[in-house]
Amino acid sequence: MGDEMTTPTSAQPGNEAAEALGVDDTHLQEAAKRHLWMHFTRMSSYADHDVPIMVRGEGPWVYDSRGKRYLDGLSGLFVVQAGHGRRELADAAARQAATLGYFPLWSYAHPNAIELSERLASLAPGDINRVFFTTGGGEAVESAWKLARQYFRATGQPGRYKVISRNIAYHGTTMGALSITGLPDIKAPFEPLVPGSVRVQNTNFYRAPEHGDDPEAFGRWAADDIEARIEMEGPSSVAAVFLEPVQNSGGCFPPPPGYFQRVREICDRHGVLLVSDEVICAFGRLGSWFGAQRYDYLPDMITCAKGMTSGYSPLGALLVSDRLMEPFLSGSASFSHGFTFGGHPVSTAVALANLDLMEKEDLVGNADRRAADFRAVLEGLRDLPIVGDVRGDGLFYGIEMVKDKATKETFDDDESERLLRGYLSGALFQAGLVCRADDRGDPVIQLAPPLVCEQEHFELIGEILRSVLTDAWKRL
Ligand SMILES: Cc1ncc(COP(=O)(O)O)c(C=O)c1O
Secondary structure, eight states: OOOSOOOOOBOOOOSHHHHHTTOOHHHHHHHHHHHOOOTTOOGGGGSSSBOOOEEEEEBTEEEETTOOEEEETTHHHHTOTTOBOOHHHHHHHHHHHHHOOOOOSSSOOOHHHHHHHHHHHHHSSTTEEEEEEESSHHHHHHHHHHHHHHHHHHTTOTTOOEEEEETTOOOOSSHHHHHHOOOHHHHGGGOSOOSSEEEEOOOOGGGOSSOTTOHHHHHHHHHHHHHHHHHHHOGGGEEEEEEOSSBOTTTOBOOOTTHHHHHHHHHHHHTOEEEEEOTTTTTTTTSSSSHHHHTTOOOSEEEEOGGGTTTSSOOEEEEEEHHHHGGGSSTTOOOOOOOTTTTOHHHHHHHHHHHHHHHHTTHHHHHHHHHHHHHHHHHTTTTSTTEEEEEEETTEEEEEEOSBTTTTBOOOHHHHIIIIIIIIHHHHHHTTEEOEEEOSSSOEEEEOOOTTOOHHHHHHHHHHHHHHHHHHHHHO
16 A cells, blocks of 8 residues: 555656746756655656656646646645636735735734634634634644643643544644544654544445445444544543544545534534544535535534635634633633744735635535536446446545456555556546546545536546546556
C-alpha cells in the first residue's frame, strides 16, 4: 500500500512551446529537481521524468509549462471551487494587499476577518456562530482537538482528552491532526504520536463486513462502533469524535442513511463533542454550503479550509457552537492558541470575494443540480471489468478498481504499485486529466472537479477514464 500521492510525470521533450509562453522550462526542470521538495511525493520519480509544472489556469482547465491543456478533475487538491483564472479574486487580493497587507488577529481585528466570521456564521448550521481562523485544514483540526481539551478543562471535566476518528480517514499532517488521521503508513515514521487518539469503523459500504445489503443497518452498525469505542475507552475520557461528511481517503465513503443522526445521539448520550471535518466537503463540494446540512446533522464544531477561498489564498477555520465559546467569554479565560497568519487580511478578502462569486453564480446550486449528471457519467463506467464501485455525492466521487468484480478481489501491493504508479497516474495525466489515483486504502481514482463544470466537462472525464481504464485492464 502506498503512502504518498501517486506521481504524474511529464514526458514531453523540448523547450520550444515553453519559450513561446515566456517560460524557461529547461531551467525550471533543473531547478525543481535540484531544489524543490514536493509534498507527499516520491522524488525519485523525477530522476528520469520531467516534473509537471503548471503555469496557468482558466475555468476548469490548467496549462503546463509547455502549453498543454488539462481538465482539472480534482480542483487542484479539492480546492478550486470557482475555477481557475478568476479576476475578481485576484483583484480582491491586490486591493487588500495595497490597503493593509498584514495585521494579526492576536488581540486585534481587521474588517475582513470580522465580516467573514459573520458571513460564515450565517452560512453554518444551527448555533455554530464563532469562527477561529487558521491558515489551512490541518491547523483547523489541530485547533479543534485543542479547543475540545481546553473546553473540558474549563468546564470541570479535565479527564476528557481522547479523540475518535475512522479507519483510513485523513485529517492532516501536524502532530495532532496526524494522530487523528487513520492511515498507518503516513503515521509510522513519526511515532510516537499524540496519545489518546483511537479508530473506529468507516462507512465503506462496498466492503461492509456486515449488513452489506442493507445501508441503514450498516449505518447503525458503523455508528454503534463509535459508541462501543467510547465505552471501551471510558466515556469520561473522550473529548470528541472527528468525522468527515463524506470520507475522502479510501475513495469517497458517503454516510449511510441515519448514520449521522445516530452518531449525534451517541455523542450526546456520552457528553462527547462531534466535529465535522469539512476541509473538503464544505463550500459546495456536496451541493450544500456545509456537508452537515447535506446530511441534516448538527455538529459542535466544523473544520474547513480549501474551497473557502477557492485556493486563491490560504485560509482555514474552526467554526464552533455558542456553547463551546461560553467558558472563554468571562474573566481571565482565553483559548491559548493562535497562528501568525490565521485569518490573514488578504486571505479573508479573497474568501469574501469568493463567497460573493459563489453566491452570484449559484455555484453551490450548480453542484447540487449537476450532481446527478456527474454521477450518471461515472456510473456509465461500471461496465468496465476493472471498475468495482462508483461512490460519492455532489461533485465528489471515487472509483474503486478491482481485479475481480464478482468477488471484489483487490490488487496486491505489487499489482497496485504497477497499476497506479506504473501506469494509471501517468496515463491519465498524459491523456489530459488531472485526478488522483490513490491506494491509501483499496486502489481508487478520485474526482472533484471545479463547481463551474458542466456536462461537456463531465463527459470528457468519462471518455478519458474509459480509455485509460480499458488500457490498464489490458496491461494487467
Ligand atoms: C478532511 C481533511 N482534513 C484535514 C486536511 C488537512 O488540510 P491541510 O492540507 O490544509 O492542512 C485535509 C486535507 O486534504 C482533509 O482532506
